[in-house]
Amino acid sequence: MQKLQDIDVRIEAAVDQSVQHGNAIPLLHEILHALRRLGETEEPTTIDLRSIPFGPGDEEQLLDALDRGEVTVKLETLGASEIYETAFAGVWIVEHKNTEGERIALQIEITRVPEILFTQVADLTDSISRLENRLRAPDVGAPAEQSYQWEKA
Amino acid sequence: MADSKTETKTLGESLRQQGVSRRGFLKFCTATASMMALPPTMVPAIAAALEKARRPSVIWLSFQECTGCTESLTRAHAPTIENLIFDHISLDYHHTLQAAAGEGAEAAREAAMHENHGKYLVVVDGSIPLKDPGFSTIAGISNLDMLKETVAGAAAVIAVGSCAAFGGLPHANPNPTGAVSVSEIIKDKPVVNVSGCPPIPTVITGVLAHFLTFGGLPELDDLGRPKVFYGQSIHDRCYRRPFYDKGLFAETFDDEGARKGWCLYRMGCKGPMTYNACATTKWNQGTSWPVESGHGCLGCSEPDFWDGGGFYNAISIPDGDIARNIGLGAVAGVAVGAAAGMLNRNARADAVARHETVTVDDLEKTS
Ligand code: SF4
Ligand code: SF4
Numbered sequence: 015m016q017k018l019q020d021i022d023v024r025i026e027a028a029v030d031q032s033v034q035h036g037n038a039i040p041l042l043h044e045i046l047h048a049l050r051r052l053g054e055t056e057e058p059t060t061i062d063l064r065s066i067p068f069g070p071g072d073e074e075q076l077l078d079a080l081d082r083g084e085v086t087v088k089l090e091t092l093g094a095s096e097i098y099e100t101a102f103a104g105v106w107i108v109e110h111k112n113t114e115g116e117r118i119a120l121q122i123e124i125t126r127v128p129e130i131l132f133t134q135v136a137d138l139t140d141s142i143s144r145l146e147n148r149l150r151a152p153d154v155g156a157p158a159e160q161s162y163q164w165e166k167a
Numbered sequence: 168m169a170d171s172k173t174e175t176k177t178l179g180e181s182l183r184q185q186g187v188s189r190r191g192f193l194k195f196c197t198a199t200a201s202m203m204a205l206p207p208t209m210v211p212a213i214a215a216a217l218e219k220a221r222r223p224s225v226i227w228l229s230f231q232e233c234t235g236c237t238e239s240l241t242r243a244h245a246p247t248i249e250n251l252i253f254d255h256i257s258l259d260y261h262h263t264l265q266a267a268a269g270e271g272a273e274a275a276r277e278a279a280m281h282e283n284h285g286k287y288l289v290v291v292d293g294s295i296p297l298k299d300p301g302f303s304t305i306a307g308i309s310n311l312d313m314l315k316e317t318v319a320g321a322a323a324v325i326a327v328g329s330c331a332a333f334g335g336l337p338h339a340n341p342n343p344t345g346a347v348s349v350s351e352i353i354k355d356k357p358v359v360n361v362s363g364c365p366p367i368p369t370v371i372t373g374v375l376a377h378f379l380t381f382g383g384l385p386e387l388d389d390l391g392r393p394k395v396f397y398g399q400s401i402h403d404r405c406y407r408r409p410f411y412d413k414g415l416f417a418e419t420f421d422d423e424g425a426r427k428g429w430c431l432y433r434m435g436c437k438g439p440m441t442y443n444a445c446a447t448t449k450w451n452q453g454t455s456w457p458v459e460s461g462h463g464c465l466g467c468s469e470p471d472f473w474d475g476g477g478f479y480n481a482i483s484i485p486d487g488d489i490a491r492n493i494g495l496g497a498v499a500g501v502a503v504g505a506a507a508g509m510l511n512r513n514a515r516a517d518a519v520a521r522h523e524t525v526t527v528d529d530l531e532k533t534s
Pocket of ligand 1: 458
């Protein structure tokens with residue numbers, strides 16, 4: 015019997031790359047409205063790209079149109095995240111990955127600074143107590159153990 | 168498999184203990200909101216609820232099934248997030264995944280039921296044979312008896328996969344085992360149908376996450392499916408939809424239309440009568456989904472999809488022409504899709520009832 019790998023696969027014509035699925039343009043309009051809203055009322059907007067029915071090439075087209083701006087931040091918690099401001103100030107791309115490097119969320123935030131970049135009150139409380147402990151301890155150079163106490167927030 | 172049935176720690180406490188910062192927790196909540204198909208504005212509410220969530224006990228029963236649904240679940244593509252969800256549910260019994268079998272395993276199931284009476288979740292995959300209980304048993308207990316006994320003290324039942332939700336493949340004509348769905352047996356408890364053959368992994372975890380977060384069940388459609396995932400048809404969310412609206416169809420798998428990514432309706436796509444999240448959530452780490460790969464939707468999340476005529480026959484339209492009935496090409500937008508969905512659903516039901524199948528050629532003749 016012929017094995018699967020023995021079957022000759024011939025690609026006669028590549029997929030037509032010029033086909034546009036038209037999701038990028040309406041999203042760019044939505045981003046423009048959100049930017050105006052941010053400018054006028056400081057109201058931020060988040061668009062979850064997982065809920066958009068992208069066709070092949072739509073996401074690339076959108077991200078290419080937005081391009082990259084001045085700020086890129088890498089976040090390392092429960093896997094890596096990349097957060098960058100696009101060439102349009104106030105428009106941020108937030109991409110979260112899990113520890114396997116797989117994408118678990120892709121969002122556009124129209125805001126001054128994405129919320130997740132702010133130091134969280136609970137983490138601040140924790141760092142105060144860790145630094146206090148360290149300065150109290152006889153061996154100041156030793157690393158202090160982290161123990162998060164969110165409820166104090 | 169967790170064995171801490173008496174565990175009382177909240178999700179917030181156990182994450183903190185694992186050294187996860189508040190910022191990490193926010194990332195977790197953002198991904199969970201996205202997985203539950205909830206708007207990003209709900210992240211703070213989700214964070215507040217998840218922080219206090221206590222681990223629910225889950226008993227998973229597998230009846231007449233192919234293990235595809237469990238396979239789908241264990242291939243869920245966000246290990247960190249889903250592991251956190253799974254670490255935080257107490258999966259007290261899953262006879263496909265657990266090492267134990269026989270009396271010891273059944274004792275674990277009974278203990279979990281007893282300790283968590285009124286609060287545990289029962290997840291079922293597979294249909295239940297009614298013709299002869301001997302067709303499918305576990306530790307000598309018939310599926311029907313095990314289901315009734317296990318559900319008696321449960322808070323709710325989640326029927327995972329089209330077999331548990333609607334009878335699925337075992338229920339297909341001529342249904343030799345007399346297979347029925349969970350909801351045909353369980354009438355006194357809430358039953359959530361997470362249909363699909365198999366369901367999308369993140370949809371399964373999304374429903375569990377919803378229960379974990381809000382302590383209740385999501386809003387359901389008329390077939391008992393969570394509206395957040397099954398509220399819109401494949402057709403309404405399909406990126407090939409503009410081609411459908413323009414009347415541009417692929418006729419074979421390798422013609423010009425196929426290469427240009429035109430609509431797959433004439434090659435049997437059941438997208439117009441199928442409600443599922445494939446077009447947005449997609450499959451395999453969000454890589455693609457059947458229509459994007461060039462194959463029509465089979466309608467796997469709908470009741471009796473095996474009996475709806477051939478997968479490659481265009482949806483049966485016994486009387487009349489789609490263009491005339493729904494104004495194809497004249498009106499664009501969601502309304503047309505909704506109308507086509509309803510029309511096709513009714514037409515298909517008609518065809519199933521009359522046992523008619525309509526081929527592409529028939530469709531051509533009537534239009
Ligand atoms: S019929 Fe199928 S391929 Fe065509 S638009 Fe509808 S869902 Fe997409
Ligand atoms: S595209 Fe259709 S047949 Fe395929 S998995 Fe989704 S609902 Fe099922």
